[in-house]
Amino acid sequence: MSRTTVATIHLGALRHNLARIKAMAAPAKVMAVVKADAYGHGLERVARALAQEADAFAVAALGDGLRLRAAGHRQRIVVLSGPDQPGDIAEMQRLGLDAAIHHEEQLRWLAEATPARGLLRVWLKVDSGMHRLGFAPERTADIHARLATMPGIDREIGLLTHFAESEVFDGTETLAQMACFNDATRQLQGPRSLSNSAAVLGWPDARADWVRSGGLLYGLSVVADKTGADFGFRPAMTLSTRLIAINHIKRGERIGYNGTWTCPQDMPIGVAAVGYGDGYPRSAVAGTPVLIGDRQVPLVGRVSMDLITLDLREAPLAKVGDRVVLWGPQLPVEEIAAQAGTISYDLTCGMTRRVLFVEDEH
Numbered sequence: 001m002s003r004t005t006v007a008t009i010h011l012g013a014l015r016h017n018l019a020r021i022k023a024m025a026a027p028a029k030v031m032a033v034v035k036a037d038a039y040g041h042g043l044e045r046v047a048r049a050l051a052q053e054a055d056a057f058a059v060a061a062l063g064d065g066l067r068l069r070a071a072g073h074r075q076r077i078v079v080l081s082g083p084d085q086p087g088d089i090a091e092m093q094r095l096g097l098d099a100a101i102h103h104e105e106q107l108r109w110l111a112e113a114t115p116a117r118g119l120l121r122v123w124l125k126v127d128s129g130m131h132r133l134g135f136a137p138e139r140t141a142d143i144h145a146r147l148a149t150m151p152g153i154d155r156e157i158g159l160l161t162h163f164a165e166s167e168v169f170d171g172t173e174t175l176a177q178m179a180c181f182n183d184a185t186r187q188l189q190g191p192r193s194l195s196n197s198a199a200v201l202g203w204p205d206a207r208a209d210w211v212r213s214g215g216l217l218y219g220l221s222v223v224a225d226k227t228g229a230d231f232g233f234r235p236a237m238t239l240s241t242r243l244i245a246i247n248h249i250k251r252g253e254r255i256g257y258n259g260t261w262t263c264p265q266d267m268p269i270g271v272a273a274v275g276y277g278d279g280y281p282r283s284a285v286a287g288t289p290v291l292i293g294d295r296q297v298p299l300v301g302r303v304s305m306d307l308i309t310l311d312l313r314e315a316p317l318a319k320v321g322d323r324v325v326l327w328g329p330q331l332p333v334e335e336i337a338a339q340a341g342t343i344s345y346d347l348t349c350g351m352t353r354r355v356l357f358v359e360d361e362h
């Protein structure tokens with residue numbers, strides 16, 4: 001019996017999800033966002049699964065672009081935060097990576113860069129209201145003109161912005177950001193990209209030339225009370241472990257660290273070999289469901305580093321060695337995230353090194 005926590009990555013689900021995003025976004029092209037080790041699913045694994053169909057990949061930083069090139073991918077790769085230091089520019093040129101340019105400092109590095117072989121492709125990032133990365137909208141035309149005269153830069157300059165709350169389908173913020181971006185870029189040539197996953201679902205007018213989708217690739221939704229499956233996407237990760245003990249505990253006894261949960265009757269308590277040391281959220285509250293066979297049973301007591309404790313009253317046939325599913329197609333990670341006060345992305349990104357990754361074709 002293995003005590004290892006296993007993350008099974010469903011390659012068929014990844015392919016299905018990308019095909020669905022492409023169909024929804026058409027005629028826009030799709031950047032498959034594989035930052036943060038492909039939202040915890042494994043960068044090289046996901047890129048391999050999507051290599052045929054992804055129009056481009058998007059990563060947060062240069063190092064991930066290097067890994068994708070090392071794995072042999074020839075697609076466009078957009079580095080969403082661009083160069084972090086002057087030396088990154090030559091490296092991006094060498095690797096043929098697209099650079100998002102969002103800050104004055106990067107313009108200075110570009111102007112001072114010694115022209116290398118090959119043109120650097122850039123995306124000018126406009127801050128249309130999120131106030132994280134990007135140039136103020138009124139500066140867009142000026143920055144574009146400066147980029148256009150720099151040697152070593154591809155003449156086709158992309159235009160990019162990012163939404164702060166596109167998952168709020170009845171809100172006004174996304175409309176305001178779209179209007180801001182459209183005003184700022186109206187006179188400019190070049191491919192445009194506004195949408196993240198939630199915008200692909202809720203804001204068809206924002207599809208433009210390229211959408212940048214991460215969450216939906218993995219079947220994950222950040223829309224309140226909706227799972228990826230509710231929109232026709234398939235979860236790409238199942239996290240599972242084993243039941244390693246069943247103990248019969250007396251009424252009134254308290255379970256786990258600090259005894260936060262008290263047995264209301266004499267009852268069986270299961271112990272499963274997973275904890276926050278694997279990336280299962282310590283903030284998951286009592287009542288958070290796990291699956292044993294086809295039975296959902298609630299977590300009780302604190303999540304500890306290596307173990308969780310379960311109320312087995314509704315699973316009388318459970319036995320030591322049974323597989324326990326923490327999330328997956330039958331138990332949406334969005335539901336677990338809600339119980340832990342976070343979003344699904346946070347959970348899949350949080351898998352630690354002791355989790356064993358396996359793949360299936362399904």
Ligand SMILES: *Cc1c(COP(=O)(O)O)cnc(C)c1O
Pocket residue numbers: 033035080162195196197198212213214215216
């Ligand atoms: C992470 C990220 C995305 C993808 O967001 P999803 O919600 O996962 O689709 C798109 N664009 C930028 C700039 C990002 O940082």
